[in-house]
Amino acid sequence: MHKTNLHTHYDVSYPDHQGSFFSEEPDSVTFQPKDAQVHKPLTIRDALEKKLRWVTLGGQYDWTKKEYPDEEPPKFPQDIAALIKGIFSDMEPQAAIVNLYSPRDTLAMHRDVSEEVSEGLVSISLGCDAVFVIGLKDRDCGETKSMVLRLRSGDALYMTGESRFAWHGVPSVIEGTCPEYLANWPGNEYPFWKDWMKGKRINLNVRQMQAVSDKRSPSSIFVPV
Secondary structure (H helix, E strand, O other): OEEEEEHHHOOOOOOOOOHHHHHOOOEHHHHEEOOOOOOOOEEEEHHHHOOOOEEEEOOEEEEOEEEOOOOOOOOOOOOHHHHHHHHOOOOOEEEEEEEEOOOOEEEEEEEEOOOOOOEEEEEEEEEEEEEEEEEEEEEOOOOOEEEEEEEEEOOEEEOHHHHHEEEEEEEOOOOOOOHHHHHOOOOOOOOHHHHHOOOOOOOOEEEOOOOOOOOOOOOOEEEOO
16 A cells, blocks of 8 residues: 555555545545544645655555565556656665645755666655755765755756765745646636645656666756756
8 A cells, every 4th residue: 555644653554546635625534533622623624735655666665663564565656657767767766755845844854775787866846946955075075065956847957876874855836936837736626626736846756766677876956957
């Protein structure tokens, strides 16, 4: 099962294979707490406006233990894998974290070191702009060198080589920067949620967990769209 941050404290039932949480009645109580004395029930509105923060695809990273479980993970989505491999052919998409940000949300500085291999990390941004900070300690002078990037909707960032294990984070998501063509998504299909994307940034962070045969050495690139 592809898990979310809500699974820790709530019983989560997905809509059927043709459904979507956007198709449910917004004020319906869909997420029941595992411990009602600690957490209150959540409606679809609660979840989609703020409470849903991330979804894991493929390898289900355990945020508590900081590792990937030994059991066989859900199959990585084929359409996303095809997209990633079409751009970054020297890594095998095996796991991903879909992060959902709202303006004023942040992501603390961290390093991604739980994977068994050093193939690059792919980060794709959709929706509002984000300020992205990355830093490495210079081996010669011992000083930390950092870079600040403004990631816009459609940008693809590839962290490889020395940057693969660099410290990085998101100190700011910038309100009012979602492209016009994307801002009203998914309003055409689900009118109640019109302009939902206008106040969101979605980051698809894809990585390779384990070695596979016939891999080539990666190179570092940043692809603005």
